[in-house]
Amino acid sequence: MKFTEVVISTKANNTGEKYHRILEAAVSVFAKKGFHQSTISQIAGEAGVADGTIYLYFKNKDDILVQFFTYKTKQVFAGFREAVKKADNARDKLRNLVHRHLEEFQKDRKMAIVYDALTHQNMELVEVNIRGMSKMYTDIVSDIIERGQEEGVMRRDLYIGLVKRFILGAVESAISNWLRSKREYDLTSMTDPLIDLFIRGIGNPDA
Amino acid sequence: MKFTEVVISTKANNTGEKYHRILEAAVSVFAKKGFHQSTISQIAGEAGVADGTIYLYFKNKDDILVQFFTYKTKQVFAGFREAVKKADNARDKLRNLVHRHLEEFQKDRKMAIVYDALTHQNMELVEVNIRGMSKMYTDIVSDIIERGQEEGVMRRDLYIGLVKRFILGAVESAISNWLRSKREYDLTSMTDPLIDLFIRGIGNPDA
Amino acid sequence: MKFTEVVISTKANNTGEKYHRILEAAVSVFAKKGFHQSTISQIAGEAGVADGTIYLYFKNKDDILVQFFTYKTKQVFAGFREAVKKADNARDKLRNLVHRHLEEFQKDRKMAIVYDALTHQNMELVEVNIRGMSKMYTDIVSDIIERGQEEGVMRRDLYIGLVKRFILGAVESAISNWLRSKREYDLTSMTDPLIDLFIRGIGNPDA
Amino acid sequence: MKFTEVVISTKANNTGEKYHRILEAAVSVFAKKGFHQSTISQIAGEAGVADGTIYLYFKNKDDILVQFFTYKTKQVFAGFREAVKKADNARDKLRNLVHRHLEEFQKDRKMAIVYDALTHQNMELVEVNIRGMSKMYTDIVSDIIERGQEEGVMRRDLYIGLVKRFILGAVESAISNWLRSKREYDLTSMTDPLIDLFIRGIGNPDA
DNA sequence: AATGAATGAGCGTTCATTCAT
DNA sequence: GATGAATGAACGCTCATTCAT
Structure with a gap:
């Protein structure tokens, strides 16, 4: 399944990958600091993307x-x-x-x-x-x-x-x-x- | 310590009163908003004191x-x-x-x-x-x-x-x-x- | 009148003074850059106050x-x-x-x-x-x-x-x-x- | 210059078409929101082109x-x-x-x-x-x-x-x-x- | 002791611009 | 040519904390 996606559409795969990377990073930061104490910068840093990138995948922090x-x-x-x-x-x-x-x-x-x-x-x-x-x-x-x-x-x-x-x-x-x-x-x-x-x-x- | 003060002077007694008023106010605000979402201003407002007064009784928000x-x-x-x-x-x-x-x-x-x-x-x-x-x-x-x-x-x-x-x-x-x-x-x-x-x-x- | 205010209440005078200083500064910056291109920092700088101070006198930029x-x-x-x-x-x-x-x-x-x-x-x-x-x-x-x-x-x-x-x-x-x-x-x-x-x-x- | 392009080739003609489409879209958006409040995305959306495409026809927003x-x-x-x-x-x-x-x-x-x-x-x-x-x-x-x-x-x-x-x-x-x-x-x-x-x-x- | 005006670091978010595809 | 994902600087705004009064 994963492989098929890669073949069919690199873009979709990358998108999914980044989306999940951010989500995992966020959970990781939330776990460490708590939701309200976590910053977008921390999550972006943990996910290895720019702050603004978060907003391509999520409406806002909430x-x-x-x-x-x-x-x-x-x-x-x-x-x-x-x-x-x-x-x-x-x-x-x-x-x-x-x-x-x-x-x-x-x-x-x-x-x-x-x-x-x-x-x-x-x-x-x-x-x-x-x-x-x-x-x-x-x-x-x-x-x-x-x-x-x-x-x-x-x-x-x-x-x-x-x-x-x-x-x-x-x-x-x-x-x-x-x-x-x-x-x-x-x-x-x-x-x-x-x-x-x-x-x-x-x-x-x-x- | 606080108790001793109460015994010694009226002023200290007032102090104790205000200390408890702030603590009650804080718990009230924390309960409503959560600790991190609560502000010193809200607590001071609820306690009926000035923001700065809080710092006479508590080192900081924590x-x-x-x-x-x-x-x-x-x-x-x-x-x-x-x-x-x-x-x-x-x-x-x-x-x-x-x-x-x-x-x-x-x-x-x-x-x-x-x-x-x-x-x-x-x-x-x-x-x-x-x-x-x-x-x-x-x-x-x-x-x-x-x-x-x-x-x-x-x-x-x-x-x-x-x-x-x-x-x-x-x-x-x-x-x-x-x-x-x-x-x-x-x-x-x-x-x-x-x-x-x-x-x-x-x-x-x-x- | 001004003098009386100073005598009666330094605080009220200062407050009014700062309010007007900010307003003048704002108009000055708005005139130079236009409203949307003006930043709070510029206004605060022009008024000689900290950015946050603006918000003691005005609800927001608008x-x-x-x-x-x-x-x-x-x-x-x-x-x-x-x-x-x-x-x-x-x-x-x-x-x-x-x-x-x-x-x-x-x-x-x-x-x-x-x-x-x-x-x-x-x-x-x-x-x-x-x-x-x-x-x-x-x-x-x-x-x-x-x-x-x-x-x-x-x-x-x-x-x-x-x-x-x-x-x-x-x-x-x-x-x-x-x-x-x-x-x-x-x-x-x-x-x-x-x-x-x-x-x-x-x-x-x-x- | 633009006019010359129209004469020379179909491609250039398309270009001219897109150029004007973007310009019309921009004016439409500027009229609604004002220049500074308009975004490249909005203009691109209105023109039916990608954001990046704008930069093929215009140096920048200004x-x-x-x-x-x-x-x-x-x-x-x-x-x-x-x-x-x-x-x-x-x-x-x-x-x-x-x-x-x-x-x-x-x-x-x-x-x-x-x-x-x-x-x-x-x-x-x-x-x-x-x-x-x-x-x-x-x-x-x-x-x-x-x-x-x-x-x-x-x-x-x-x-x-x-x-x-x-x-x-x-x-x-x-x-x-x-x-x-x-x-x-x-x-x-x-x-x-x-x-x-x-x-x-x-x-x-x-x- | 008590005040509250003032501060400024730090936040969430936007958006013009770039560039690999 | 055309795309749109990615970037990161820059913004408006909040708030814990300080300090002159």
Whole structure:
């Protein structure tokens, strides 16, 4: 595919290349400094282009962030459905979801940092995107929980509205801790411990 | 130091008053606009003082944020120990902790917003404070878990390093959702549902 | 008056002084380069203040122009009524108007240049002001013509709507020529020749 | 030169076509936004060529304006002589001049707007052109006046240096008013009322 | 202590011009 | 000839900080 593009149109390829180079550079700078503290000059420098070039690909600074959400992040989240589909029971679906979540964010640390920061700021710019993605995620979790209840492996007396946000929150919190940790460790290794906490809780059932 | 001044003179007392007025004004503005988008002028305006006056009480803009963490937030967190002490078993201690946590953040919404945003940004400025407070919190949780294990009400096979962060993350996530919710609801009412999820998980023990 | 202000309030005086210094500087730069080609830096430099200082007295660059019209130019035009009042017949009133017009514009050459340029550009910014001032002027002329007709010194068969604009145009044209002339001459000396052309025209009445 | 190219080759002919397309586009954009507010991109867009193409026909942005004066406007003004020639007495010559002037500017409104704006700005770029055209025009008027004096239809005691500029100014002023008028009316219909004012003035000769 | 006018570095953005294709 | 992506200087404007009063 990439190769075909090169053959067909050098221009289109270059355009795409530069667009992505700027986007990656921007995410990199945003991750380091935060969106508002990042300057166009820094992004241009990181991307190896002139400041003005940015404006050939993005309407303005805000637009870079919006594009980041619209294309990059949204794509990652959309992939979660796929992971869930691959399992045939609720518990494994939940496990796959969490695993894929941790995996994707571990794979792209900078995206993880930017995403983490933005979801905790009131930025109208991306609020709609964030709410949309959050809804997509919690809808998936809701479906899994309901299925789990049908399968008999999950409690019937759950307040699903809380549970779905609880699970997203716990996973995001795990990512957040990983990002801030000074030790380097495999984020995906948290999958099973997390699932275990979700399912069994911390209480001693024999008590 | 500030306290001493209050004792010594009326002038110092006024000073203390103005200091707090500025701090409250700052938190208010930070909550509305975010730290970097807030201006000294806005804070001064909200506090009813001149721009220059701010610099009599704070070294610079950053310092306002540091003071916010050093005094205001730290104080809130310190109160958590007290709540925990009032219960005499692990489960109630955990319940009291979570309840107090939600209560304090509900009581001071602006602080909650600022705290939420800052803990998810890489600001060297407050990193130490955040780590300190997080440690204080998770230490409390660790103690509770260990006690619960001794009491036999909590599982022995827990990865405490994860659990303590898991609980903090889940509570903070509940706060975060409450802050972003369009509906108004009583945040403390989330206490028992949360504790229930912590202790029993979502799994059906009969399965 | 000036002195009193100094005694009462140095601050107010300084403020007014700086405001006017900037306005004068701006008009000076506008006259030399034209509004759009003038930069804030140039104006600030000419006024002997920092760039940022401009924004303590004017909302933005556009506002400088608007203020110029609202206060400076409007004031000059308002003075025209006064000159007209001092004569007791139509011809002298017209003479006084034209004389005062030429006199004021000669007195403030820079204002004249800026006014001349702006009235021939489509700038929404000052369009209302320009139309307003033009109307004020042509209303005065209309009154004079009508009075002249009553006095019997002016023709009855005049298309006043044209005449009033004709007179303003001819005077402004005289100013414009004076501004562009390489020779220096007394603009007010054009008064009587102009009035003569207005009244008698170029035709030979004996023909 | 350009004309020669047209004769020599089809390619050159295309070139000439594109050259004029760009010039027309430029005038159109200048009329709408003013010279300094117009961008090369806008002109290129209006002309249906690439930005870079402009530089194959014009040295730079300023050059477009210079060419506008050198070819387009100068051509219009040159035509005035022709109109004057068609009358055989001073009064009709003046009438024909004014009529043609109004007619040409009414015919090409965009040119009129650009010409009007530029003649009232201090642009070294076109100053020479403007002075040249103004001289050409006032020379024609001077000739007419002198002839009128010989014919005995015009006063002998005229300050011709003023009269010639007076007439040009009044006509340009009529055009300027027409351009700014919200009502649409036939500009050439102003010819006779203007001539009447020129010849007879506003005064009552019987007074 | 308190003020707020003044500063000027630094930002996001535009656009005339160039040049590889 | 024709293109339009790329450039980077230059602009208007903001705002943390200082300091004379």
